[in-house]
Amino acid sequence: MSGVVKTEIRDGLAILTIDNPPVNALSIDVRRGLSQAIENVSEDTQVRAVVITCAGCTFISGADIREFGKPFQPPNLTDVISQIDGCNKPVIAAIHGVALGGGLEVALGCHFRIATKDAKLGLPEVKLGLLPGAGGTQRLPRAVGPELAVRMIVSGEPISAAAALNSGLIDEVVDGSAATGGETFARTILAEEIPIRRLRDDDSKLLAARNNRTIFTDAVAAVNKKNRGLEALVAAADAVGWSLDVPFDEALTRESNVFLKLMSGDQSKAQRYAFFAERDAAKIVDLPAGTEPRRVATVAIIGAGTMGGGIAMSFANAGVPVTLLELAQEPLDHGLNIIRKNYEATAARSGLSADWVSERLNLINGAVGLAEAKDADLVVEAVYETMVVKLDVFKKLDQLAKPGAVLATNTSFLDVNKIGAATKRPQDVIGLHFFSPANVMRLCEIVRGYKTAPDVLATGVAIARRIGKVPAVVGVCHGFVGNRMLMVRGKQADKLLLEGVLPQQVDAVITKFGMPMGPFAMLDLAGLDIGWRSRKDRGETSEIEDALCEAGRFGQKTGKGYYRYEQGSRSPLPDTDVENLITNTWARRGLKRRAVSDDEILDRILYPMINEGARILEEGIAARASDIDVVWLYGYGWPIHRGGPMYYADEIGLAQVAERLSYQSAIDGDASLRPSSLLSRLASSGQTFASFNRSRDH
Ligand code: T1G
Numbered sequence: 003m004s005g006v007v008k009t010e011i012r013d014g015l016a017i018l019t020i021d022n023p024p025v026n027a028l029s030i031d032v033r034r035g036l037s038q039a040i041e042n043v044s045e046d047t048q049v050r051a052v053v054i055t056c057a058g059c060t061f062i063s064g065a066d067i068r069e070f071g072k073p074f075q076p077p078n079l080t081d082v083i084s085q086i087d088g089c090n091k092p093v094i095a096a097i098h099g100v101a102l103g104g105g106l107e108v109a110l111g112c113h114f115r116i117a118t119k120d121a122k123l124g125l126p127e128v129k130l131g132l133l134p135g136a137g138g139t140q141r142l143p144r145a146v147g148p149e150l151a152v153r154m155i156v157s158g159e160p161i162s163a164a165a166a167l168n169s170g171l172i173d174e175v176v177d178g179s180a181a182t183g184g185e186t187f188a189r190t191i192l193a194e195e196i197p198i199r200r201l202r203d204d205d206s207k208l209l210a211a212r213n214n215r216t217i218f219t220d221a222v223a224a225v226n227k228k229n230r231g232l233e234a235l236v237a238a239a240d241a242v243g244w245s246l247d248v249p250f251d252e253a254l255t256r257e258s259n260v261f262l263k264l265m266s267g268d269q270s271k272a273q274r275y276a277f278f279a280e281r282d283a284a285k286i287v288d289l290p291a292g293t294e295p296r297r298v299a300t301v302a303i304i305g306a307g308t309m310g311g312g313i314a315m316s317f318a319n320a321g322v323p324v325t326l327l328e329l330a331q332e333p334l335d336h337g338l339n340i341i342r343k344n345y346e347a348t349a350a351r352s353g354l355s356a357d358w359v360s361e362r363l364n365l366i367n368g369a370v371g372l373a374e375a376k377d378a379d380l381v382v383e384a385v386y387e388t389m390v391v392k393l394d395v396f397k398k399l400d401q402l403a404k405p406g407a408v409l410a411t412n413t414s415f416l417d418v419n420k421i422g423a424a425t426k427r428p429q430d431v432i433g434l435h436f437f438s439p440a441n442v443m444r445l446c447e448i449v450r451g452y453k454t455a456p457d458v459l460a461t462g463v464a465i466a467r468r469i470g471k472v473p474a475v476v477g478v479c480h481g482f483v484g485n486r487m488l489m490v491r492g493k494q495a496d497k498l499l500l501e502g503v504l505p506q507q508v509d510a511v512i513t514k515f516g517m518p519m520g521p522f523a524m525l526d527l528a529g530l531d532i533g534w535r536s537r538k539d540r541g542e543t544s545e546i547e548d549a550l551c552e553a554g555r556f557g558q559k560t561g562k563g564y565y566r567y568e569q570g571s572r573s574p575l576p577d578t579d580v581e582n583l584i585t586n587t588w589a590r591r592g593l594k595r596r597a598v599s600d601d602e603i604l605d606r607i608l609y610p611m612i613n614e615g616a617r618i619l620e621e622g623i624a625a626r627a628s629d630i631d632v633v634w635l636y637g638y639g640w641p642i643h644r645g646g647p648m649y650y651a652d653e654i655g656l657a658q659v660a661e662r663l664s665y666q667s668a669i670d671g672d673a674s675l676r677p678s679s680l681l682s683r684l685a686s687s688g689q690t691f692a693s694f695n696r697s698r699d700h
Contacts, residue, residue, distance in 0.1 A: 007035030009043065014050040015188050016043040017181065025063035026056045028104045030075045032066075036108075037077050040085045040093075051192055052093040053184040054086075054112060060099025061121070061180070062108055067130065067274060070265060079104050079136040080258060083111035092191055092198050096184025097121050097172070100160065107134060110141035113198045115172040116187045117163040118180050123171060124160025128234045130277060131270030131643060135261030139241035140202070140253045145171050147207040149221040152242045156225040156235050170207070202250045212246050230516055232643055234264055268653070272645035276635055279628035279646065282695075283474045284463055286456075287625040293456045295464035296408060302327055302378035304395060306337025306368065309412055310384035312440025315341055318365040319441065320469040325367050325374045334368045341366060344441070376402050380465060382434055384412040387532075392416065393424045400425035408461050410434040411449075414485055415536075418451040418478050428453035432462045435482060436471075437637045438528075445637035446471040447482050472636040477623035483615075484633045486623075487647070490614040490674075492533075494607050495521040497670070499546050499584060502595035503603065505564045506576045511603045516641025521607070522564040523574045526557035530564075549583055606666060609659050610674075612651040616681040619694065627691035648691040656685035 006022040006029070018039045022032050036054075043049045056062060065079060086093050086108065095101070095109035097117040106123050109115050117123065125134045125142065133139060134155060143151035146169040154161065166172040176183025190196075211217040222239045229235045237260050244253040264270050303314050306328045317324045328334035345359045372395075375381050381403055383395050392411060399409055409431045411421050422428030433449025448462040459475065466473035476482040481489055495508050509520025525533065525547070534551040537544060550563060557563030558572060565574030588595060615630045624630050631646020644650050651659050660677040667675035677685065684690065 005035075006031045007039050009039050011043075011046070011048055012185075014048065014192070015185060016046065016049040016052045017185065018043070018052060018054045019057055019181070020054070020062065021057035023058055025060055025100075026058060026105070027063055027066040027068075028079055028108070029066040029069065032062075033077050033079060033082050037082045037085055040082075040089055044089050044091065049091060051091055051188040052089065053096050053181070053188050054093060054108070055096040055181040055184055056098070058099075061095075061097040061101045062105025063100055064103025064105050064126070065136075067277060070274060071271070079107065080254060083108055083136055086111040087113075087200055087202060089113075092188065092196075094184050094188050094191075096180040096187075097123065097163075098180035100124070102160065103127055103134065103138075104136050107136040107138045107141070110138060110145060110201060113200060114187065114191065115166075116174040116176050116180070116183050117166060117172050118183070119163055119175055119177070121163040121166075121180075122160040123163070123166050124158065125155050126158040126160070128156060128158045128232065128238055129273065129642075131232070131234045131267065131273035132264050133234055133238035133241055133257070133261055135258060135265075137254055137257070139238065139257050140245050140250055142171075143242055143245040144201040144204055144207055145169075148211045148218045148242055148245060151245075152218065152221045152239055153225050155238045155242055156222075208246055215246070218243060218246060230518075230641060233267070233269055237264060269643035272643050272649060272653075275628070275645050275649055276631070276642055279626075279632050279649075280472055280636070282626060283472065283629045283632040284467060286459055286463060286475055289460060290456050293460050295461040296379065296406065296457055298379045298408070298461065298465055298468075300378045301325070301380045301382065302375040303382045303384060304328075304372065304375065304399075305384035305386075305412075306334050307384065307386075308340075309436060309438060309440055310382075311337045311341050311344075312438065312442075313382055313384055313412065313436050314366050315344065315362070315441035316436070316469045316471065318362040321365065322469060323365045323367070325369055325378070327369050327372055327374055329371065331370050334370055338366070338368050372398055372402055375399065377404060378407055380408045380410065380461070382410045382412060384436075387413065387416070389416055389420065392421055396421050396424045396431070400427065406430070408432060408458050410462065412436055413449075415481050417480075418449045419453070422451045422453055429455040430458055432458050433476075433478075433482070434462055434466065435476075437484075443637060444470070444472045445484070445633060446473050447484065447633065447637070448473050448475045449478060449482055450475060451478055472632060474629050474632045474636075475625065476629075476633070477621070479618075479621065479623050483618055483624050483630055484637045486618065487611045487614045487630075487634070488638070490610050491521055491607055492525070494610050496544055496546065498598065498603060498606065500587065500591065500593070501598060502588060502593060503598045504576070504581060504584065506574075507598075507600075508603055508607070509574070511600045512607060514600075515604060515608075516644060518639040526563035526565055526567075526574060527572075529557050529559050531556040531559075546584060546587060549587075550580070553583075555580075605662055608647065608650070609663050609666075612647050612659055613663055613675070613678055613681055615648050615651075616678040616684075616691075619691075620678060620680045626695045628695050652690040652692055656681060656690065657688075660685040 008019045010017045020026050043052050093112040094114045095112040098121055101109050101123045125138045127134050150169055163175045167175050241257050301324045303310050303324055304327045306326050314324050314326045345362055349359050385391050385395055411433050414435055418433040422431035432454050435447035437443035437445050446466040450459050463473045505522035509523050512520040530551050555562045561567050566577040618624050627648035631648050634640035634646050660681055663675050663677045
């Protein structure tokens with residue numbers, strides 16, 4: 003009997019407790035222990051019912067992802083679950099925290115399921131490029147019906163205990179502890195002689211869809227609408243469909259075969275990399291041992307514009323009350339009105355109640371002036387993106403904020419050291435760079451100034467995680483990590499326009515690669531006037547973009563930019579006026595236009611970004627290459643199944659990336675394209691960015 007599964011026999015009940023910190027993953031020891039324990043209690047004549055519960059903060063969080071890709075060690079989870087399912091005594095799953103992936107599959111193999119009020123249940127395997135591989139695709143549709151099952155499995159999103167009770171996934175929501183609730187439930191079914199219920203033998207919830215297949219196919223179409231090349235989503239939907247017409251055991255065999263195929267595929271490898279990269283990014287490499295985040299109970303946000311409003315919503319969504327400050331009543335009212343409209347639109351779209359809206363609005367209080375910031379533990383400045391305005395705000399905050407308050411700037415480019423130097427407390431100043439729309443995008447770049455104190459840095463990471471963001475610690479430079487690489491991408495995209503490529507060809511290549519939109523459509527969304535003003539401040543030009551701005555074409559906000567937009571639509575449409583402007587530029591420059599292949603466009607956009615990422619690593623602006631990948635995955639929508647720009651470079655091979663950059667640098671006479679010293683060193687020694695990550699984490 004392994005130590006991670008303990009059995010206690012009490013008054014005819016066997017209580018099996020899994021204790022495998024931190025999240026009770028189904029490691030080999032857990033699988034062995036569970037299998038042995040079930041065998042023992044099945045044979046024990048004292049035992050009349052079995053309760054499976056977990057110690058610590060949660061029920062089983064799923065298979066042990068760290069075992070994937072390593073030599074398999076029996077027993078496999080499907081067999082352990084079949085043992086549970088086949089047990090001749092009622093087995094009850096007592097769930098708290100989360101029951102995810104294999105954890106929910108174990109619970110589905112049990113004959114009854116109870117959960118605490120705050121529990122969440124889901125099959126998130128598609129987020130790892132997999133599908134449920136231990137019976138989930140066959141048991142879940144039998145528990146909740148194929149429509150909800152395919153929605154849960156293809157979205158990977160968990161549902162609440164209340165929704166689980168409502169759908170029939172669980173039998174009871176209990177107050178108090180799961181273990182106690184499980185034990186009470188077990189005694190009740192024994193006393194009432196309620197027969198064992200095995201999902202594998204209950205097709206009642208499948209009959210409607212069996213008689214009318216469109217019930218299922220419509221559900222599949224709805225969840226696959228936004229699929230951008232993720233093979234696991236299609237495979238998972240197909241597998242759920244087997245529950246309608248393939249015998250249970252045969253379907254389990256098929257499910258296992260598809261699971262193993264996905265597991266060994268490139269997409270799942272990249273998605274599992276991204277899972278751990280996200281968690282590594284929250285670990286600050288050189289944080290002194292014992293550093294604790296400062297306590298943050300009250301938050302003030304300065305600026306009720308697009309960013310300030312979105313940041314306020316992020317806090318409110320996490321249940322954290324905020325005070326939103328503006329310098330005058332009108333912009334404050336306008337900002338609060340936008341927030342209310344956003345919540346109402348979300349509620350209408352998602353069928354959420356008015357209470358859901360008011361719960362959030364009640365957490366956001368507006369005030370005019372900065373006085374309300376004086377008692378805040380954390381102040382987030384989200385004012386106009388010019389240094390003059392930010393320095394003025396921080397000088398005032400320095401006078402006003404209480405000692406020990408964390409003073410954060412949401413700047414997306416500017417020098418956090420300079421902002422900190424405007425105060426007498428630079429150690430309390432940090433950058434919290436949210437990405438627009440801040441209530442949606444998960445990335446938060448945690449910008450550490452030279453003087454930012456370790457506990458302030460830890461506070462930045464902790465508060466980002468607390469509001470559901472993905473933190474990535476970055477150093478100070480123009481544009482930090484994400485926007486610095488974005489500027490390099492923009493420069494290469496502009497060059498392609500001057501070589502005879504149209505915006506729509508560049509954008510088509512980048513969206514086909516898996517990005518949500520291409521560079522030119524993204525500029526139209528953000529507004530061309532922002533870059534125009536910034537270029538003028540820096541005395542720089544961009545021939546075609548400046549011409550568009552001079553013509554008043556600022557993008558979506560003016561109904562035309564690189565593209566034109568129909569009234570009320572955000573879909574970019576090629577515009578002959580833009581094409582004429584570009585072709586006239588070619589003529590003026592005497593360009594001999596040539597066909598530029600999609601492959602060339604992709605390499606010439608991505609490789610310079612990768613090179614800039616290597617420079618960012620050399621300069622210590624990012625600690626790990628995987629941190630750079632996290633920035634692009636969660637800040638710009640880099641396709642999760644491609645891992646991130648640095649992961650992608652490793653997959654291509656750094657030697658090829660370096661060679662292509664050297665070639666293009668010679669062709670363009672552009673020294674900035676020459677491979678960085680780190681890229682050259684790794685490429686020539688046959689190493690990878692992954693090896694660089696490992697060197698940083700030991
Ligand atoms: N396996 C291994 N390690 C895991 C793990 C897992 N399933 N889940 C978390 N960890 C580690 C994580 O790397 C971190 O480690 C620590 O635990 C805390 O995690 C057969 C095949 C459970 C909601 O996808 O969603 O079952 O950084 O920081 O914010 O069909 O972890 O401290 O070294 O995320 O409190 C399906 C993944 C697997 C769930 C907790 N299950 N985990 O969140 O903590 S595939 C999942 C989570 C599967 C079956 C298939 C979250 C959490 P370290 P954390 P958290």
